[in-house]
Amino acid sequence: MTQDTRFMPRIARRMAGAQASEIRELLKLAEAPGVISFGGGIPDPALFPVQEMSQALTDVLADPVTGPQALQYSVSEGDPALRAWIAAYLTDSGAPCTADNILVTTGAQQALDFLGRLLIDRGDTVLTQWPTYLGALQAFAPNGPRYGDLGGANWMAQGAGADPTAFAYVVPDFANPTGATMDAVARERLLDLAHARDLPVIEDSPYAALRFEGQPERSLLARDIDRVGRIDASRVIQLGSFSKILSPGLRVGWVAASQEIIGRLVLMKQAADLNASRLTQMAVLRVAERGMTARIDRACQSYRQKRDAMMDALSRHMPEGVTWNRPDGGMFLWLTLPTWADAAAILPRAIEAGVAYVPGAAFYPDRSTANCLRLSYSLPSPEAIETGIARLGAVLAQEKP
Ligand SMILES: Cc1ncc(COP(=O)(O)O)c(C=O)c1O
Incomplete structure (x- = not known):
């Protein structure tokens, strides 16, 4: 009798297309010593509140009331005090709401999974920016959406074909992957579309607080509350x-929406994992209450310095025909190569030369655009940024049509 060493069951149709990408495999090579990676959108661990979290966890557990609460099951909506803090934070930023409008999730990523399952029927159109956040495309994929381009020339007609449109999804502030921010006109236009077509808009905004230049744009949520009077x-x-303002390892994110929508999502949260860790939520609240502003200012200072180092290095090392944008915040910028170039094909040569990035095609719903790539400046030091961009410039200068 032969012995099989591996077992693979039949995979449900909705998950059959989900595969680890070859890019992910290549980026593993980028972790080799000596390779400077502009790949992952990874916060700088030097900014993590290690001491503060340690103290907060001790305080929560040492308290005779909160200690046992922290270690017990709790409500699926999330820790009531943390929800109240988030609601006050959003109210301060111009989007009045209460704790009843907040669901705490295991990172914003979990909310993307829930919203995909809640709102997309197979074949529905989802309107996004092209390129857009890869993790959203992955979260929505099992539900079988088609994609429309919000940046398309005829934007009002986008997704107005035979298939129903499920929602519009945008990262309006310092987007992953481009670092670009929607201006006021684009925001109002998107809300016009949502109202004209009666569509929900998912505003995925983990980077909004990390603005180190220019004036903040009012959020889509705040603008829509201006239009309709209240969040509900x-x-x-x-x-x-x-994740981006404290630490991603905490896995604490949230959804702010009408109570109707929150109610639906709470049922999904219950089915998915009952509740987010209350211990973590209670500790996060303590750290947040001790002052987010100074913490965010420090992150902005650090990322600004790194953005500047990257802009400076790009201007000195990039060959003719390569262009890029200048983000006012966040962690990313977007590099466009000559139209004949394929950033995925170049990546192995870049890694060989000791520098890594994410090829841009993966961020397009149809993977159509090959001559672009994402650079993240959040993790390497300014010195490493200079060296890495010099290496990348040398690799790109070798490429020929
Ligand atoms: C645009 C965007 N949305 C959501 C997420 C997921 O964040 P979280 O760590 O809160 O799950 C990320 C993470 O990189 C992101 O860039």
Whole structure:
């Protein structure tokens, strides 16, 4: 009798297309010593509140009331005090709401999974920016959407074909992957579309607080509340996260939306994992209450310095024909190569030369555009940024049509 060493069951149709991408495999090579990676959108661990979290966890557990609460099951909506803090934070930023409008999720990523399952029927159109956040495309994929391009020339008609449109999804502030921010006109236009077509808008905004230049743009949620009077009538579902302003390892994010939508999502949260860790939520609240502003300012200072180092290095090392944008915040910028170039094909040569990035095609719903790539400046030091961009410039200068 032969012994099989591996077992693979039949995979449900909705998950059959989900595969690890070859890019992911290549980026593993980018972790080799000596390779400077502009690949992952990874916060700088030097900014993590290690001491503060340690103290907060001790305080929560040492308290005779909160200690046992922290270690017990709790409500699926999330820790009531943390929800109240998030609601106050959003109210301060111009989007009045209460704790009843907040669901705490395991990162914003979990909210993307829930919203895909809640709102997309197979074949529905989802309107996004092209390129857009790869994790959203992955979260929506099992539900079988088609995609329309919000940047398309005839934007009002986007997704107005035979298939129903499920929602519009945008990362309006310092987008992953491009670092671009929607201006006021684009935001109002998107809300016009949402109202004209009666569509929900998912505003995924984990980077909004990381603005280190220019004036903040009012959020889509705040603007829609201006239009309709209150969050419970709003079409906007806003996703937030502590990942980029405290630490991603906490896995604490949230959804802010009408109570109707929150009610639906709470049922999904219950089915998915009952509740987010209350211990973590209670500790996050303590750290947040001790002052987010100074913490965010420090992150902005650090990322600004790194953005500047990258802009400076790009201007000195990139060959003719390569262009890029200048983000006012966040962690990313977008590099466009000459139209004949394929960033995925170049990546192995770049890794060989000791530098890595994410090829841009993966961020397009149809993977159509090959001559672009994402650079993240959040993790390497300014010195490493200079060296890495010099290496990338040398690799790109070798490429020929
Ligand atoms: C646009 C966007 N949305 C959501 C997420 C997921 O964040 P979280 O860590 O809160 O799950 C990310 C993470 O990189 C992101 O870039």
